[in-house]
């Protein structure tokens with residue numbers, strides 16, 4: 001048992017002692033009523049409801065908690081919309097603390113604010129599962145002190161390096177390896193998510209690295225920030241196609257929402273995916289998987305909202321049950337190409 005786990009056990013005993021003394025249904029902490037039904041209060045703070053992927057994710061959190069309910073255990077799940085505003089989310093977390101949530105699942109608006117938020121959650125004795133936006137440690141890796149030093153804080157996510165690598169590999173595996181015009185290099189447009197987010201950074205970096213690792217020469221035509229947003233993806237792609245035309249052979253989008261926007265721009269510009277341009281996304285939204293299968297997208301990568309949400313909920317339940325947890329939990333990405 002490592003230090004974190006030892007501490008976890010000690011804190012758990014303290015937490016459980018706190019819970020059992022609660023009793024009052026409105027007290028906000030888990031309560032065992034006369035009929036022995038225990039209700040846990042779960043706060044879920046999502047960075048923004050207006051996000052295709054996080055909508056799937058949060059709906060699945062809610063649905064999965066329901067499936068775990070029994071005659072004696074209930075979960076009162078409150079999900080709030082941070083509206084992509086860190087100040088708003090900070091207030092929501094304050095409110096969770098005041099309400100005495102038994103556990104918080106947290107999708108940060110800004111990972112740079114992780115310390116401040118985690119400090120207050122931990123200070124209030126509430127365990128916390130971070131999801132989707134990973135605060136990195138000083139070395140830019142999984143050494144984040146807010147997780148390593150706090151026994152009841154962990155991160156559940158997917159390693160975005162893998163998703164970027166898969167995007168690049170999908171292109172490298174094409175018959176022309178992405179070099180449509182045969183000039184010996186792959187000329188690409190990159191449409192990035194929120195640059196503060198490691199998912200965006202890693203996908204941008206590793207998609208290109210995978211091409212280079214396959215011995216392919218690459219040329220960056222343009223690289224713009226679309227903030228995960230479909231409309232911005234469309235604007236960026238439309239402007240780039242107007243400016244650079246046929247020079248663009250591959251459009252890499254850090255997520256499917258932006259790829260949907262890019263697809264609209266590509267069709268508007270009279271270009272045809274699979275014939276004179278390639279288009280890649282990440283997430284494997286249902287409509288994008290369909291587009292991959294009918295050739296409107298070259299490929300995408302499954303960002304497993306179901307797997308991640310279930311893992312986040314399972315870990316939250318472990319914390320509620322006072323079990324020791326790991327620091328990091330990873331759910332694999334899966335390459336999606338035409339069936």
Ligand code: BGC
Pocket residue numbers: 047051052053054132133193197199228254255256257282283303
């Ligand atoms: C997803 C994006 C989403 C972002 C939100 C990423 O992992 O691929 O679609 O917008 O998370 O943080």
